[in-house]
Amino acid sequence: MLTASGLNAFYGDSHMLHDVALQITAGCAVGLLGRNGMGKTTLIRTLLGFVPAASGEIRWHERAVTGSTPERMARLGIGYVPEGRGIFPNLSVRENLVMSARAGVDGRREWTLERVLALFPRLAERLTHGGTQLSGGEQQMLSISRALMTNPTLLILDEATEGLAPLIVREIWQVIAEVSATGVGTLIVDRDYRAVLRHTTQAIILEKGRVVIADASAKLLQAPRQITAYLGV
Numbered sequence: 364m365l366t367a368s369g370l371n372a373f374y375g376d377s378h379m380l381h382d383v384a385l386q387i388t389a390g391c392a393v394g395l396l397g398r399n400g401m402g403k404t405t406l407i408r409t410l411l412g413f414v415p416a417a418s419g420e421i422r423w424h425e426r427a428v429t430g431s432t433p434e435r436m437a438r439l440g441i442g443y444v445p446e447g448r449g450i451f452p453n454l455s456v457r458e459n460l461v462m463s464a465r466a467g468v469d470g471r472r473e474w475t476l477e478r479v480l481a482l483f484p485r486l487a488e489r490l491t492h493g494g495t496q497l498s499g500g501e502q503q504m505l506s507i508s509r510a511l512m513t514n515p516t517l518l519i520l521d522e523a524t525e526g527l528a529p530l531i532v533r534e535i536w537q538v539i540a541e542v543s544a545t546g547v548g549t550l551i552v553d554r555d556y557r558a559v560l561r562h563t564t565q566a567i568i569l570e571k572g573r574v575v576i577a578d579a580s581a582k583l584l585q586a587p588r589q590i591t592a593y594l595g596v
Contacts, residue, residue, distance in 0.1 A: 364389045364548050370419035372409045379405045381573045390546040394559035394566035398595055402572035403552050407521055411436050440468040442515030446522040448506040452494035456486055459505055460512055467514030479508040482538055500531035517548040524553055556594055560584045568593045
C-alpha cells in the first residue's frame with residue numbers, strides 16, 4: 364500500500380531522516396517507535412507531504428507520489444490523526460465530523476456519522492458541544508472519528524493516547540484494534556511500546572532518524588534488551 368525507500372529529509376540544516384525504508388501492506392498494522400526527537404513525526408510528515416523529501420522515493424499502490432501535497436495524499440485515501448488532535452475548536456462535534464465526511468477512493472461510505480458515533484458513544488452525547496468544551500479524551504475521540512469519516516484505506520495515528528487517563532487510553536486502543544480488524548491499514552506512533560506491539564503486526568524503531576530495527580511486533584515483545592537499548596525503557 365505505502366512504501367518508502369532511501370528517504371532523507373531535513374529541517375533547515377538538520378538532517379532528520381537518513382535513508383529510511385518503510386512498507387505498509389493493505390490491512391497491515393505497523394508500529395513506529397523511538398525516543399522523543401528520533402524522527403517519528405518527521406517521517407510521518409514527510410510521508411504526508413508536509414515536509415519535502417530531499418531524496419528517496421514514496422510510493423502509494425506502486426505509484427510514485429514523492430513530492431505530493433498533503434491534500435493529494437489525503438485524497439488518495441490516507442487519514443491522519445495528528446499529535447495534538449487538531450480539531451476545529453470553533454465548530455461543534457457534529458460539524459467537525461460532517462465537514463470531513465466523504466466517500467473512500469473506491470466510492471464506499473463504510474464510516475458514516477452513525478458508525479463513528481456507535482464507536483464513540485460519548486461523542487453522540489455531545490454533538491452540539493464545541494471543540495473547546497470537550498475533555499482531552501473526547502477531543503482525541505473526535506480526532507479519530509473525523510479521520511475515519513474520510514473513509515481511509517490507511518490511518519496514521521501520531522501519539523493517539525498521549526496525556527489521557529488510563530480508562531480513556533484503554534478505550535482508544537480498543538477502537539484502534541476494531542478499526543484495524545476492518546481491513547484499514549494503520550501506522551501507529553505511541554510512547555507505550557508494549558501497547559503498540561500488541562496492536563501491530565510489524566514495527567520499526569528509529570534512532571537519530573535511522574531505522575535500527577524492523578521486525579515482527581510479536582518478536583520484539585520477546586526482546587526486552589533491544590527495546591531497552593533503543594527506547595530507554
